[in-house]
Amino acid sequence: MEDITADAFVNRDDPIPTIILNKSTQGSRTPSSTAANSQQPTGHDSEQSDAETTPGSWRKHGGIRGRFSALKEKARLQDQLVEKLLAQVVPTDDDMTGEFFPDDSPSPQKKNGDSASPGTTEKPNFNLTTMSNNFRRFNARIGVVFVFQARAIRVLSWKKPTHTLSFLAVYTFICLDPYLLPLLPLAILLIGVLVPSFIARHPAAEYGNPSDEQQQQALLMMPYSPHGPPLAPAMQVRPAKELSRDFFRNMRDLQNCMEDFSQLHDAVIALLVPRTNFSDEALSSALFVALVVACLFMSIAANAVPWRLVFLSLGWGVTCSGHPAVQRQLQAAHERHVQPQEEAAMGWVGRWVERDVILDSAPETREVEIFELQRLSGGGEWESWLFTPSPYDPLSPARIAGDRPSGTRFFEDVLPPQGWEWSEKKWALDLWSREWVEERIITGVEIETEGERWVYDIYDERADRVGIAADNTNANTTTGAKGKGKEYEKRPSWEEGDDWEGRRGEWRRRRWVRLVKRKNISKDAVVS
16 A cells, blocks of 8 residues: 555645634634644655655554454444444434424435435435445545645745746736636636647656756757657556555645634634624624615716726726735734724724614504404303404305314413514493494494494395294204104294394304414524
């Protein structure tokens, strides 16, 4: 097993530097990670450190290849042991499927042999062995990303000014003529992939020792000739071998990139979340107004902005700021001019927010309603029936379907809507019965404009006769079957006595109203 995989994309230069955004973040690291980063060498020291920690050093100090197989066998046994332990803690497949894929979202994993829908693939659940294998495969192939990152850092930090100036030249051409942008990936494929592959297949001839001065002159005078048959095998891209020096270089860069992402994530959260989550409602409201104004301005003036010059200036500015001399000047200017005025500017913004941003501290209030429903008894008296959210009028769907009204019998059992609480202590009777009847376009009712403001059903004589006939039929059938029965009591008619106030039906209702306000939801309740 070799220490270096020649055909693998691996960052063999200096380790990618870890970005330190602030001192507090650096101090919050664990002691092990801090010690590892502080002891990490660069340059030739990095090569020496890799040689001391990789299998190549074991071979130099008398190690044997059997050590590798022993390590793999030990790792496999550890994976199996930890997997059995996790099986006792991690939920089963059904529980995990329900947790990560709620009922309203389709799960990518099918059960009971169901075929997967088109465009979806089945994914396995968490498994320690699969996780370990996938990480090793990923780490062996991620080197191309680190190579690109290292080269980008080298270009932006002016390690080789000619490369940086070439990048700025290409960037300038693209900014001044954006139609050249589709040409860029084609040129990269041509110059960065095909040309090196051809040169690797047709290498240049070597003439003697390059350290000899005469041979160097001969090499300079001898032009490169692409003619002739291929002299070397085609270039291949292979993943880095496990437990090789390149494999550990990828792990080193992956470790540093994870730290960079964590610091960048924490910095963005610390910068944006307190200003956008309305924990400080005045500041978030001011930011909202500023963004609305900016959106309106950009919707009008975006066509007039010279975007080519803007992107050209930004690109040159960012690239030039990476030069060491420019960084020193910017740091000195920031300490000399920006820092003294930063507190004054933030204080001015704070005073403007406090003075001009006015918040409505009173909670939102609304009016809720409930209908008191009463029914006429057989003795001609009104009985309290229910407190219901609907008036149960003669043409309501529930009334036509023959369903009984739903609600509660007592005022105390009426609850406010979810997320609201009572703003008033008592219910108030709505004295404007005609308004809510006309608003709902309710017909077949009689409105009481004085007194208790009841809304009565109008008596339907035809329906009442049908009901009386049906009741008489049931009574005769019962008497004939049992030989005796109670004589049917005829319903009192509105025309039979003077005690009835007009021709009214068996239901009446009136409306009660009460104010509610939005409930203050605590943070603990939201989290739970």
